Amino acid sequence: MPLLLLWLATASTASAHPHGWVDYTVRVLFDNQGRVSALQQRWKMDPMYSLTLMEEMKRDGGAGQQQQQLDALGSQIVKNIGKQHYLSHVYRNGKELELGQVTEYTTLLSGQRVEFMFVLPLATPQKPEGDRLSWKIYDPTYFIEFLYDNEIDQPLTMSGAPEGCTTNIAHFKPDPKLVAEAAAIDVTGQAPDGMGKRFADTGKLQCPAD
Template sequence: MTAVTPFWASLKNKACAWSGAFVLGLTGLLISPGVLAHPHGWIDLNVRVITDDEGVVSGLHQTWQMDPFYSLVVFEELQQVPGADLAQGLDQLGSEIRQNLSQQHYFTEVRLDGQRQALGEVTEYTAMERDGRLTFMFILPLSTPEPLAGRTLEYQVFDPTYYLEVVHEDVDGSPSEQALILHGEPSCELTILPADPDPELVMQAALLDVDEQGEPGLGRHFAETGRVACL
């Protein structure tokens, strides 16, 4: 077991640490159906694949919505900073999120026809309050734009240590219309594939204590896969 990553430790400091009893009560709500894993919070994910008129993909526009309980604590803490309003606090928090995520590949892996793609640096991002939830939006560019026609792009977004669970936004148990979208060329079939972790890994995650997270790499096995298969 390892300590909390700097990114989430930073956010927890902003929001104050949850009490052990609160986390214990919350844990049952965080478990996905059929999975006994033990993340300590969750993120609802929406992804827009960015392409130009010629069908060249240049990056992923991601929207992360933090879970309502955590968001509430963050907002309350930011509002208590002397001499600063919520907007100013969110601007600073967004900058910290981007900086820390840059050291962890933005929690994102992208593959094109099975080959992992290098990622660029995020320069366009914002943190905001949306429907009572802390929302972080950013454009993650590919280092080299690539044509999509006749190819398959896949991505996964996950916390490597599985401290947080990242799942595409859903409605009544199915991905929402905004969970994965592509506007423009080329014509592609969009699919979100559920995770299928090995039962031993499920048990490993379930045994994590309330102040623990998994070894780096654990989160990959619980990550959904967004697939863009183009004609």
């Protein structure tokens, strides 16, 4: 699946104009000690790119081999995004935390769109005291735009959370100067470092303090 692999692995050379987008959801997972242990994510590729992938799969092997091709695609996606911090950044009091290695993932077709789902563990589970934990998911070059899925009621949820915990999304509010800066970059130009982060929404967790 060379096109999607290129799409997910060109962060070092892409321009600031998004060439595709991903609608995503996050579920905050807690362990049996009430600590945040992982972020379960679902990425839904944009319709045009999904169509391109489905056409490639038909051409390369047909419906009988489709799931095998999807499994191979998921393996390559994990390998590629693993080199880029899984395009995910988790913070405690503004300091970025180390992540573990993704070993649980699956790729499937949902209607006319390709979905990639995976569990991203934290290297060290975190006590969710107060409002100290937050995260951003983005392509640093803004080659791919990541958006919380607005087609579902709750794109940010929790599993196994202690009583009193809540989540919320701080949506990016476009600064006209930043939008103009991105628009001024030619489609073949080099994006400034960190452009994607500046357009990213922030997920936040708040739990009662001990």
